[in-house]
Amino acid sequence: MLGKLLKYELKASGRTFIPLYIAILVVAVFNGIFINTDIFQIQGIGILVLTSLFMALGVLTIVVTIQRFRKNLLGDEGYLMFTLPVSTSSLILSKCITALIYAVLSFIVAMFTFGMLMLFSASGIHLPEFLDFFNTVFTKGSEYFLDVLLFLVTMLISYSSFILLLYTSISMGQLPRFNKHRNIVAFVSFIAINIVISSIGNAIERILPHKDTNMIYHFYQSPHFALAMLGSIAVVVILFFATKYILDKKLNLE
Structure with missing residues (x-):
């Protein structure tokens, strides 16, 4: 059933993201065509539009994450969603995984766009130089493959924590006692939980012994x-079950 929920969520979110991805790529190609010309007005307009689209993408990534959770589970649609023969865990996971997928796709689109612009602007660079550059990148990439993989995994865990923090905060604002101040309570909860997590992290950091890290060349050596x-994973688990508990035991759709 989780697969069906994911399919539904991907389609619903895709109505916002896919047209924006297409617009970014089209504008990037347009910029690439005029990047080596002397038509500075068109170049300026193209860069301005592309920058605006990326800003819109960043904002929409967060807005859609919040709206898909709030409206679909805590709004009028919640009456239908919670009558489905699925667990609360599946509902939360479908939202979270979808948000992660589109965050990754947004990153890929951004990297592809910048790479395409670099390729268009590199008219004075010849094929051997390109091949030498990519050979260097792949050589270094193979040497630090595990570091890159760990970095990407860490980024996914951190973003998952951010998504679940939004979900927990919004759910806390939905508690019956806060009916008249849901948005304010959600915002205050977001700040308060962040402070608690940061304080605990800083306290643990001060307790740990500080060894010489000059000889550490890889993440996995630290x-x-x-x-x-491990702390980030623990935060993800705690926030997930906190959200699940509120939706299971304290849900208020009024």
């Missing part, structure tokens, strides 16, 4: 990095 990753 015990602090491993502990930080």
Whole structure:
């Protein structure tokens, strides 16, 4: 059933993101065509439009994450969603995984766009130089493959924590006692939970022994990095079950 929920969520969110991705790529191609010309007005307009689209993408990524959770589970649609033969965990996971997928797609679109612009602007660079550049990148990439992989995993865990923090905060604002101040309570909860997480993290950091890190060349060689990753996973788990508990035991759709 989780697969069906994901399919529904991907389609619903895609109505916002896919047209924006297409617009960004089209404008990027347009910029690439005129990037080596002397028509500075068109170049300026193209860069302005592309910058505006990226800003819109960043804002919409957060807005859609909030709206899909709030309207679909805590609004009028919630009466239907919670009558489906699925667990609350599946509902939360479908929202969270979809938000992660589109965050990754947004990153890929951004990297592809910048790469395309670099390719268009590199008219004076010849093929051997390009091949040498990519050979260097792949050589370094293979040497630091595990570091890159751990970095990407850490980014996914951190963003998952951010998504679930939004969900927990919004759910806390939905508690019956806060009916008249839901948005304010959600915002205050977001700030308060952030402060608590940061305070605990700083306290643990002060307790840990500080060893010489000059000889550490990889992430996996650092015990602090491993502990930080475990802490991030713990935060994700706690926020997930906090959201689940509120939706299971304290849900108020009025």
